[in-house]
Amino acid sequence: MDLIYLACLAYLDPGDEMIISAGSFISARIAGTIMNANIIQIPTREYRHDLERILASITPKTKLIYLDNPINPLGTIVNRKELAEFMAQLPEHVLVVLDEAYAEYITSRDYPRGLDFYNQNYNILVLRTFSKIYGLAGLRIGYGFARPEIIQTLMKVRLPFNANRAAQVAAIAALSDTRHVKRSRQVNEAGKAMFYREFKRLKLFYLESYANFVFVNFTVDSSLIFDILQRKGVITRTVKEYGFPTALRVSVGREPENRRFLKALNETLAYLRISTPAAD
Structure with missing residues (x-):
């Protein structure tokens, strides 16, 4: 930077x-x-x-x-x-x-x-x-x-x-730590695949990512979802300042962390009764 x-x-x-x-x-x-x-x-x-x-x-x-x-x-x-x-x-x-x-x-x-x-x-x-x-x-x-x-x-x-x-x-x-880079890349690819499967099941719009995060869109102000997830101990990122008021940027973690996020997301969407597809 x-x-x-x-x-x-x-x-x-x-x-x-x-x-x-x-x-x-x-x-x-x-x-x-x-x-x-x-x-x-x-x-x-x-x-x-x-x-x-x-x-x-x-x-x-x-x-x-x-x-x-x-x-x-x-x-x-x-x-x-x-x-x-x-x-x-x-x-x-x-x-x-x-x-x-x-x-x-x-x-x-x-x-x-x-x-x-x-x-x-x-x-x-x-x-x-x-x-x-x-x-x-x-x-x-x-x-x-x-x-x-x-x-x-x-x-x-x-x-x-x-x-x-x-x-x-x-x-x-x-x-020179090529083993760490290779392992991190594998963990990241597996985590993204896990996110894609669940977002698809939930009928959420998302972008396939070349990075270590995934952009996912909803039908409501993303601050609502962010706040509930944070209370559940899961931190994501709103991207309103980028012009996407209903989207989150979700970092890919290790498998237990990814599962914790997806569990919290399902609970949050159920609480907010969000189940419809979110296109662009």
Whole structure:
């Protein structure tokens, strides 16, 4: 998240434009707003980045485009072909910030890797984090890669000592712990499958996710469901600030935690008498 802020600080002046999908990670929008940039929010198409519309929205004032792939909190992606065509049409004056926070969860060959676009010398800053599959969220450590001149620009606005030694040591060790990554990916896939089966049985609208959470929609204000679940000891996430007032983002946990959530959800829906399908 620190690199998102640094990118906005380095590349945005008041009045510049930053393009972001409506429904994307809200911290990027906040960072652009802090810089007094004009935030151009592009509606998603079928809950995915509308890359054609993003391209069409670029003006001489556009300095930065933020793409989270997968989108947080939707869990959807754009594929390799779509992103390649998008990058090939991008004007040179625009920097793409490609946030791959959940990339390690994805095994699909159709998932585009930012490293490929970096190797092709595109104007791109690729972000990764140790807060997700590596489980180091409390250490607040991540990394990014880009062309040398982009990194040099970011270094001009970076505060010194923004990553402590303990976090750096843990991050380096985590990179070699392939067994943990593989096991976490397996647990995540099994948990998502469990959620999908139950959401389908309950006739709830949900999105198949490439991340470690699932977006699920209801027919009532999601705060009602959130509050009841919380009283039952289960914490989810409302996503009203993303434009989805009746949806929750549910993180995937270990099997006992997933079962506890589903049991609490069934009890909550029965209490609220919610049983009808919730489409978009």
